[in-house]
Amino acid sequence: MSKRLIDLQHITKSYDKQMVLDDLNLYIRENEFLTLLGPSGCGKTTTLRIIGGFEMPDAGNVIFDGKDITGLAPNERQVNTVFQKYALFPHMSIAENIAFGLKIRKKSKSYINDKIKYALKLVNLDGFEKRSVDSLSGGQQQRIAIARAIVNEPKVLLLDEPLGALDLKLRQDMQYELIRLKNELGITFIYVTHDQEEALTMSDTIVVMNQGYIQQIGTPEDIYNEPTNAFVADFIGESNIIDGTMLEDRLVEVLGVKFPCVDEGFGKNRPVDVVIRPEDVELVAPEQGVMEGDVTSLIFKGVHWEIDVMANGYEWMVQTTQMHPVGAHVGIRVAPFNIQIMNKPESSDERAVEIDA
């Protein structure tokens, strides 16, 4: 793997005695698409602003390419930011906006003109040089904000919920655009979002954060398939999270029924969180399941049906391609490798708070 470009060491930050980041340690590799994911107030934007130089950590260091840049002002850093609300300069034309950073670096006129042309082409807005900021739609403004940042050839591009203000269709288009851009430019992207789908689609690495702590770092597949705790499981996709007891290695009791599983090393009779993805719950004939229940709701979602089943006092979320009408009596079965066992969180800090995705 490529080398570490940014190293955040023991970063601590609080506002008005409210702890936002507590001893955060994180490194970012060269050419990585890294996403900071979490609910609002989890500290992801603060982390980004510390990298950008807009906030000073109370303690800890920011190492960039081997140098300590903790005390450097934003204009002295080799990173550029794409702001959530675009932050284009309203009194300048599109070309002037894009040229802003280049003029400060005293680049030649022809260099600047070439760069503007190149950047506009890159974001699919050729010929927009003379336009004013107000004449652009939200999506176009966002592209210009990206163009304005990348002409400076930063080693790292920071993106603070850049798609947050766009509508769904545009957001999906822009996700692919960003991936393409990242591949063409070959630089590091650090992306902040609270949208798990966005994170899963685009990232090489996802950092799930909650209440100032990193919950899990991993590839999208890792995060989705192997969440390390109930917060991550709940925040990434939908899950059935049920209280259970680990009876012994490879056997867990859930809702009064013993399920074989693949996890080991939890000890005997230990309370745990049992996480089962809705698409991993199989609905079968009553006598074939390990427990029986009744369908309470049925929603058609296109590729699959979303079905709620009341069984042993728990409402199971199930996604399946087979239809079961409301009121149907069904059996439930889960394959052992689809059952995730997690330790109960030790402090309430790690507990899922409000999830505003």
Add this chain to the structure above:
Amino acid sequence: MRNLKRQLLAGPYLIWMVGFVLLPVGMILYYALTTTSGQFTTFNITSITASVHLKALFLSLKLALACTLICLGLSYPLAMILNNMNGKRHGLIVFIFILPMWMNFMLRILAWKMLLSNNGVINTVLGYFGLPGLDVLNTPSAVVFCMVYDFLPFMILPIYNAMSRIEKDVIEAAKDLGAGSLTVFFKVILPLTMSGVVSGIIMVFVPALTSFAISDLLGGGKVLLIGNVIEQAFMQEYNWNLGSGLSLVLMVFVIVSMALMNSHGEEGGAGIC
């Protein structure tokens, strides 16, 4: 159509405007272009070139310009400092700086007349330290001083408002792109507050140019501004035709200076309204 019915709500206002705004301006035009006996003349207007009137006009322009520049110089840093302050007491501090403008205009003049007079507070304090007293009362300096005091809020308000409308993001974006604080100021803050500066200049320059009460009370009859000439033509000489003629000239000056300022301000955003 309902729309038409709703438009009619503006009817009373329209009638009022015609009766009490347009018609009166027409009256000025009429008086300005006639003699006392109702004959057509341009004398009332051309009499602005009489040396007394011309001198008054130039003095007015000079004092108004001085007052505007001083107000601008005082207000811009003030607005910046106020805008950069955050925290709980921010609202209170802003409040403190707008409170004095709510004091009656005439009483603010009174305060300065009292402070500046030869046996007033300022001279007494100066004398206490063995410094020579200021003999500014009844001079143009006193008039400018008081104008600044009276019109300063009109400069602070629009500049502060323009400044507080600048998104924090935009400033951060400029820094992010490599701008130092000077560049941020000249390339981003100043252009984005230009509309406020322009309306501030208009809101200070116009009343300063046309004021007559301040010069009357603090100039001791020695500072004759164009406003005083017009006021005297109406209230002392009862020469309404001459007064109207000079008013018309003043109106043109006001309109021209506003048009000039607004055309400059256009680049920086909206005009005054």
Add this chain to the structure above:
Amino acid sequence: MLKKSAERAYLFLVFLFLYLPIIVLIVLSFNASKSKVQWGGFTLGWYQQLFSSSSMMEAFGTTILVSLLSALIATLLGTLAALGIDAMKKRGQAVMMGATNIPLLNADIVTGISMMLLFVRFTRLGLNTVIIAHITFNIPYVILNVLPKLKQSNRTTYEAALDLGATPFYAFYKIIWPQIRPGVFSGFLMAMTMSLDDFSVTYFTKGAGINTLSTMIYTEMRKGIRPEMYALSTILFLIALVLLLFMNFGPSARRGEKGGFK
């Protein structure tokens, strides 16, 4: 933090410039000596003289009457006008707003003189003429406060109300009025402030024997400064203080946008 202390010092100097005159006025209003610089002991005598002066009290009453009445009528006419202008097409709006800007941009002295010429021609100068003149320069402030609220308000909500069976009047009262109310209120306050502070227009349009505080002080000041005026200044300053405190930090200031930096 040299910059911080420089900023503090600057704020303090401007603060001094703004408040020194007012503080001196307030101190002198309690000074038994007529001198401007010597303290002759504490007295409330100037306040007594002020309240027993019938001309001062009359001017005070006239000021309140003129500003309240003119602000009220201007608010009514201005709000109606704003509703009408809002319904007009672009060109009609431009013409109306152009006309609205005339009294705003015109010099006070010209506004005053032009109306005086009209009044003298068709009627006599008196209290009525002052009120009419004040209404005239007040209306634009109301329109400029109400119109933006109307533009912000969502047209479809009004139509939705009609769709749900409301009469136009009921829909206006229930839907549009709550949205423009803050604008109407601030327009009224602004009109009243302008009216209270006006000197030039009143000076030219008032009849003999009619005085507002502004014109009264002007006439008095030409003769010389009397200590009762210090007392008057103190009282007016306190009234302004209380009113502004109420507007900025009172119950109504919480709603709507932050703070009235008016």
